[in-house]
Amino acid sequence: MHSIKSNDEGFTGLEAAIVLIAFVVVAAVFSYVVLGAGFFTTQKAQETVHTGVAQTTSAVEPSGPISVHSPDGSTIDNITFYLQLAAGGTGVDMSKVTYTLSTPTKVATYDNNATSLSWVKENVAGTHSTNGGLLQPREMVLVTVVPSGFTSSDLGINTKFILEVKPPIGAALPIARTIPAGLSTNTWYEVY
Numbered sequence: 001m002h003s004i005k006s007n008d009e010g011f012t013g014l015e016a017a018i019v020l021i022a023f024v025v026v027a028a029v030f031s032y033v034v035l036g037a038g039f040f041t042t043q044k045a046q047e048t049v050h051t052g053v054a055q056t057t058s059a060v061e062p063s064g065p066i067s068v069h070s071p072d073g074s075t076i077d078n079i080t081f082y083l084q085l086a087a088g089g090t091g092v093d094m095s096k097v098t099y100t101l102s103t104p105t106k107v108a109t110y111d112n113n114a115t116s117l118s119w120v121k122e123n124v125a126g127t128h129s130t131n132g133g134l135l136q137p138r139e140m141v142l143v144t145v146v147p148s149g150f151t152s153s154d155l156g157i158n159t160k161f162i163l164e165v166k167p168p169i170g171a172a173l174p175i176a177r178t179i180p181a182g183l184s185t186n187t188w189y190e191v192y
Contacts, residue, residue, distance in 0.1 A: 003088060003129075005091060008135050017060070026175070028058065038058075039160045042190060043062050047125075048146060058083060059086060059089045059090070059092045059167045059169060059170035060083045060084065060086060060087065060092055060135070060165060060167055060170075060173055061083070061085075061086045061173065062081050062082065062083060062175060063082040063084045063192075064081070064082045064175070065081070065142055065190040066079070066163075066175055066177055066190065066191050067079075067080045067081070067188050067189065067190055067191070068171040068177075068179060068188070068189050068191050069121075069186075069187070069188050069189075070077065070183040070184065070185065070187055071185070071190065072185055073183045073184050073185045073187075074152040074156055074157070074183060075150065075151060075152040075156050075183075076147060076150070076155050076156070077146065077147070078144060078145075078146060078147075079101070079144070079145045079147060079163060080142065080143070080144045080145075081142075081163075081175065082120065082140050082141070082142055082143070083135065083140070083141050083143055083165065084135070084139065084140045084141075085135060085136070085137050085139070086189055088103055089137070089170075091098075091134045091135060091136045091137075092134070092135045092167045092168070092169075092170075093133060093135075093168060093185075094112070094117055094134070094135050094141060095112050095133040095169040096167070097112070097165060097166060097168070098110065098112075098166045099111075099114075099115060099143075099145050099163060099164065099165055099166070100163070100164040100166065100172075100191060101145065101147050101150075101155075101161060101162075101163050102161065102162050102164075103150070103154050103155055103159055103160070103161045104160065105153065105154050106149070106150060106154040106155075108147065108148075108149055108150070109115060110145055110146075110147075114142075114145070114148065114155060115144060115145050115146070116144045116145055116146075117133065117141050117142070118141065118142040118144075119139065119140070119142075119145075120139050120140045120141065120142050121138070121139055121140040122139055123136060123137075123138055123139055133182055143165075145163065152192070155179065156179065157179060157180070157181060157182065157183055158179060158180075158181050159178070159179045160176070160177070160178045160179075161176070161177060161178075161179070162174050162175065162176045163175045163177075177191040178191060178192065
């Protein structure tokens with residue numbers, strides 16, 4: 001009589017293959033998810049770096065001296081300077097630029113209504129009025145800030161001041177200067 005015995009040797013190899021295939025499929029799906037998340041994170045990090053660079057670099061820079069005018073020999077009634085685009089910068093809408101003047105005793109912010117702009121150098125003559133006051137590459141504008149509300153004790157002899165130029169996009173440009181130790185009536189001074 002022959003006994004019927006079950007032989008599991010053939011099934012062991014097949015079962016091992018099925019388990020191996022299942023592990024490979026699960027590993028492939030997991031690696032796809034991890035790679036996808038990694039690519040997404042890398043893309044977001046790249047966008048963050050580009051945005052950060054665009055916002056931390058100032059869009060404008062001073063060109064030439066910073067000058068102040070003393071009407072009476074004791075205070076300043078005018079701060080004048082030239083602006084141009086920073087290297088590689090894109091156009092700046094000068095109508096949206098604000099200016100913050102701060103001294104040890106007072107702080108004031110001025111918009112375009114309290115300043116005057118005169119285009120000194122234009123790519124095409126007369127275009128600053130037609131392009132909405134956009135400062136473009138290779139152009140220069142003379143900015144005059146009238147510090148209204150400042151007295152001789154706020155903005156007088158030997159006073160240190162900071163004038164921040166704040167474009168709509170990009171970092172503020174701080175201009176730190178000191179008023180000379182002696183002022184004469186109706187005289188212009190370059191400040192350092």
